[in-house]
Amino acid sequence: MVEGLPMDENFQDIKVMVIDDSKTIRRTAETxxxxxxxxxxxxxxxxxxxxKIADTNPDIIFVDIMMPRLDGYQTCALIxxxxxFKSTPVIMLSSKDGLFDKAKGRIVGSDEYLTKPFSKEELLGSIRQHVK
Known part of the structure; x- marks a missing residue:
């Protein structure tokens, strides 16, 4: 148990990829x-x-939209x-929660769209919903 949180059996052995150019977001999600x-x-x-996706074969992928070089939409489309990997759930992360952004995420194949700052429950809820 960590800080009064019981280990949730459902999350054991689930491989999660977090793609974000923000070190803070990566660290927070990872923790x-x-x-x-x-x-x-x-x-x-x-x-x-x-x-890394090819090497680690994650069960679910969280990807930031606004990133240098290859943005989240392009990354999602390639995945x-x-x-x-086409059946691997891809969850878009963005500080923008506009309808256009969500629609664009759907077009490239994302499975869900979370707005930053996201909560622990939102992250875990996405995993519960999309990982068998």
């Missing part, structure tokens, strides 16, 4: 997810992530266009 038993991999941008 929250490791506390409940997830195995967490992080990447600083889409290019960094694509190599979803790969036959090996």
């Amino acid at each position: 929250l997810l490791k506390k409940v038993g997830c195995e967490v991999f992080t990447a600083t941008d889409g290019f960094d992530a694509l190599a 979803k266009n790969n036959s090996k």
Whole structure:
């Protein structure tokens, strides 16, 4: 038990990829997810992530939209266009919660859209909803 939180059996052995150019966001998500038993991999941008996704085969991917080099929409589209990973849930993370951003996320194949700052419950809820 960590800080009064029981280890949730559902999250044991779930591999999560967090892609964000913000070190703070990556660290926050990694800390929250490791506390409940997830195995967490992080990447600083889409290019960094694509190599790591092939190596780690995550169960779910959280990707920031606004990133240098390869943004979240492009990263999501590349993941979803790969036959090996097209069924892997991709959750978009953004500080913008506009209708256009959400629609664009759907078009490239994202499974859900979380607005920053996200809560621990939102992260875990996404995993509960999308990971079998």
